[in-house]
Every structure is written in structure tokens, then in C-alpha cells.
Amino acid sequence: MAKKLADVAGALLIFIGFPVWWYREPSVIDTFLESYDFNGKTIVPFCTSGSSGIGQTAERMQEIVGNGAKVLSGKRFVAGVTEDELKRWTEEIGG
Ligand SMILES: Cc1cc2nc3c(=O)[nH]c(=O)nc-3n(C[C@H](O)[C@H](O)[C@H](O)COP(=O)(O)O)c2cc1C
Numbered sequence: 060m061a062k063k064l065a066d067v068a069g070a071l072l073i074f075i076g077f078p079v080w081w082y083r084e085p086s087v088i089d090t091f092l093e094s095y096d097f098n099g100k101t102i103v104p105f106c107t108s109g110s111s112g113i114g115q116t117a118e119r120m121q122e123i124v125g126n127g128a129k130v131l132s133g134k135r136f137v138a139g140v141t142e143d144e145l146k147r148w149t150e151e152i153g154g
Pocket residue numbers: 077078079080081082083106107108109110111112138139
């Protein structure tokens with residue numbers, strides 16, 4: 060069994076990024092969400108894709124983590140987005 064990677068306990072705002080695979084988040088993202096307790100936290104999904112939007116990802120994530128956490132609608136970036144652009148966006152969200 061794979062080791063747990065992240066220590067989410069200390070974070071209130073959690074960005075979760077992924078490439079769009081077949082119009083949605085890869086299933087490893089769903090597994091990640093199922094593996095931790097996100098109660099009291101805000102999750103911000105973001106993705107890269109060739110052309111698809113972020114779709115129903117936020118709704119699916121909300122269903123997985125339950126109502127104790129808040130999942131924002133998130134944002135799609137074009138594949139190859141620069142680190143600077145991502146950083147600017149995270150700063151806007153994070154305040
Ligand atoms: C298995 C697979 C499925 C994909 N499905 C989609 C898709 O449904 N819509 C889309 O716009 N791009 C799709 N892509 C393109 C990826 O979203 C794109 O390559 C990725 O966001 C680039 O991420 P990277 O910069 O981390 O490599 C797919 C790529 C792979 C490998």
C-alpha cells in the first residue's frame with residue numbers, strides 16, 4: 060500500500076491540481092480526497108487541459124468530501140500554463 064503523502068491537518072486552504080483526463084479529474088484525485096479528513100477546510104480545484112473545461116469536477120469533489128468542507132468552483136488553465144500565471148491566480152484566491 061502506498062504511503063500517505065500529505066499532511067492536510069494543518070492547512071485551511073488546499074489547492075488540488077490535475078490534468079483533465081477524459082473530461083474529468085483522474086480517479087487518483089478522487090482516491091486522494093477519500094483518504095483524508097477535509098472537514099473545516101476549503102478546497103480549490105484547478106486543472107490543465109487541451110481544450111475541455113473543468114466540467115462537474117467541483118460537484119463530484121464536494122460529494123466525496125461531504126458538507127464539512129467547502130469546494131470552490133475552481134479554474135481550468137491551458138496545458139503549458141506558466142508557473143507565474145498559476146502563482147498569480149493562487150495569490151488572488153489566497154488573498
Ligand atoms: C489519458 C488522457 C486523457 C485526456 N483527456 C483530455 C480531455 O478529455 N480533454 C482535454 O482537453 N484534454 C485531455 N487530455 C490532455 C491533458 O489534459 C493535457 O495533456 C494536460 O492537461 C497537460 O498537463 P501537463 O502540462 O501536466 O502535461 C488528456 C490527456 C491524457 C493523457
